[in-house]
Amino acid sequence: MDILEIRDLTKTFGGLTAVENVSFRVQEGSISGLIGPNGAGKTTIFNLITGIYKVTRGEIAFGGRIIHDLEPHTIANMGITRTFQNIRLFKRLSVYSNILTACHGNASYSVADSVLKSRRFRTEEKCLREDAVSLMEILGLAEWQNHIAHSLPYGLQRRLEIARALAVKPKLLLLDEPAAGMNADETQQLMHHICRIRDEFSCTVFVIEHRMDLIMGICENIVVLNFGKKLTEGPPEEIQSNPQVIEAYLGKEARIGA
Amino acid sequence: MDWFYAKGILILSGINLMAVLGLSLLTGFTGLFSFGHAGFMAIGAYAAAFIGVNLGLPLIVSLLAGGLVAGIVSLFIGRFTLKLKGDYFCIATLGFGEAIRLVLDNVQVFGGARGWPGIPIRIDLWNVVLINLAGIVFMISLVNSRHGRNMIAIREEELAAKTIGIDTFRYKMISLFTSAVYAGIAGGLVGYYTGFLQPKMFGMTKSTELTIIVIFGGIGSVSGSVLGALLLTALPELLRAFALWRLVAYGVAVIFIMISRPEGLMGGKEITFRGILRAVGFGHKHSKAREV
Incomplete structure (x- = not known):
């Protein structure tokens, strides 16, 4: 079952389109990841889900209920909480x-x-x-x-x-770059904690992270964003070998000697 | 110094304390600065005097009614200004305070700028002390409940407060309402103590004085507000010998405290019975000052 469903989500700030027609689902009880290069719109999506930003177009449904026009505190009390990229x-x-x-x-x-x-x-x-x-x-x-x-x-x-x-006893926990600034040891510990939290608190975890060891290590499904659009989505092995993802992160293969 | 004079200063401290307690909730615990609280005092003062004089109700009822009227007005103000961020709310309250004073100056029903004499004097030290004790008990219970913690969360990090499910607008309204009721009751006390009301008593100077006391006593501390109100009301009186220079000395004293203790006298700490016991050598090694 899907706990979170995002349909054709668009967010514009003036003339800038931060998120464009993004759709994906998060399965209940899963640990899912949201990745993409800097400025791809990952945190914007978190802000839209938690009601901090108002949606320009599209829908966000949580457990079958449309939530994108609710106040942040109402959304929190329904069972979505988060952490912040810059700790608050x-x-x-x-x-x-x-x-x-x-x-x-x-x-x-x-x-x-x-x-x-x-x-x-x-x-x-x-x-x-x-x-x-x-x-x-x-x-x-x-x-x-x-x-x-x-x-x-x-x-x-x-x-x-x-x-x-x-x-807050969340059903869906959003983690925004939880491993930022952590060393390898601390990241290992954090991965362990995230898995335990999912099991012991029986909640769904949706995580933004740049540390691929963490993402590939614990996520069951990964959504990849690039320039505000969804690039692809799938299990870790698939994402790792996807040429589009590699291109988004590393650029096109250069032809040496040409 | 004779007792009558000392008693007068104590009563004035008590009146200030009532207003400061309320402002302490708004500024010290919720993190919203107001420079218009004298406006709520004025509303409470005139409403309490009107109700007592014209309807002949007992003192406590008229004081509470005055507080309630101030509180209701604050709900209207809050409805439109509490969605504003930080500094803008502060400026809105400043405008509100001045507007109330000017309205009272020009409305002739209550005597306008000439003032309203002949209000029966019903305040003595004992009833001021009782009212303040009730005010302190209420405030301490409030800030130590989940409601108080929600307000402190707003002061610390409003966005995070929202994401853990706190209705920040509602709690700001509750905080503003409560503080306006306190200010209104304090205003009522002014009228029934001096027997005379004049809009000029509730100008910008009064508002800033209240804010200074809250910051001087320490943000987020009820006991700090109590100490601050007692000290800063008595100080200008003790300095009377310096004649014109006394307000300069007052200013210097406040600046000195703010430089040497920027967090205020008690900043975030409280004086507790357990702390006092420990200080004089009894009790266990529990924390003397509890974190709020």
Whole structure:
């Protein structure tokens, strides 16, 4: 079954067409990849899916429902969350507060409840705190819980951003270049984490990445973009040997001696 | 210094504190700067005085009603300005504050620019303290709930707040509404303490004073706002001996604090009972100041 379906998606900024007639599907429970050279429109597609940009033409359906005219927070609450290419944590808050804040959707007490410290407030707040603690443990952030987010090493900041996204209990998790700036070891660890997240949180993962070892290592299906258009789509082995993809990344084969 | 004089300063601090608590939620916790909060004070002041004098309702009811009127006006303002980004919201509030003052200057029903004398004096130290205690308890409960955390998330990173499912517009409205209610109640207190209202009391100077206190006390700290309001209201009075130079000294004191402690007195930290116990040698080694 497809959890996400994109049909003839177009986005223009003034005279510039960032994404043009792109269509693809993401299968439920899969780890899928979105690749392409710089400026191909990958992040724009993420921004369109999460409702940060408004769609110019075309449709985005999530679990069969059209979502492209909804507000970002509504889309998030329906089950799509993301991380950002340039990390956007709540910088001055602790690791724990970052995750706790994102758990908010699992509570429904009112302002009056919190002032009166009603039973509802106490039980729900306790649940939120337990959720936050268990998420920190699963992602190996527990020992850092009182550290301020922006003081963490880079790799951990990335991991914290994923943890914060998972706190919303997403059905579809969008990762925008999660391995950017990581060394080989950290990338290996990250690949391991992504696979575990898919299994343990039973969500679908859709990832933008330039690191081909990561993409080829974990993705079941890969969509390739070039200059805002879809170039091709398929499983890793197929993409690796596709001449169009090689051309988009490396240019045409030069004829030596001609 | 006799008690009557000291009591007067304490009451004025309490009145300022009420307005500052509200502004602290908006500026300190939600990250929205307002230079028009004196406008909400003015609305609350005139509404509370009108309701108390003409309808003969008890003090607390008229104060709450004044706060509510200010809050309702803030919803209209927020509806149109909270979609604006950062600085533009700030400029819109500045315009709002001045507009309210000018309207009151020119509408003759409440005495216009000459002012409105003869409001019954009903404020004493004890009721100001009680109202402020209630205000502080409410504010602390709010910022420590999921609602408060959502507001802090907006201050820290609005886009990320949206992508974890926080309705940022709604929470900005709640924050603005609450802070306007606080300012309105503070305005009501002014009227019932001085017995006289004049639009000029609620000009730009008042708005900036409130913002200065919030920043001086520390962004994102309720106890910082309390300290700031007490210190900065008392300071110009303690400096009366310097006559004309006292406001210069006041300015220098504020600049000195901002240079030596840019995060404000308490910046993001709170004074807690556990912290006090630890400071005097009791209790466990728990964090003295809790991160917000």
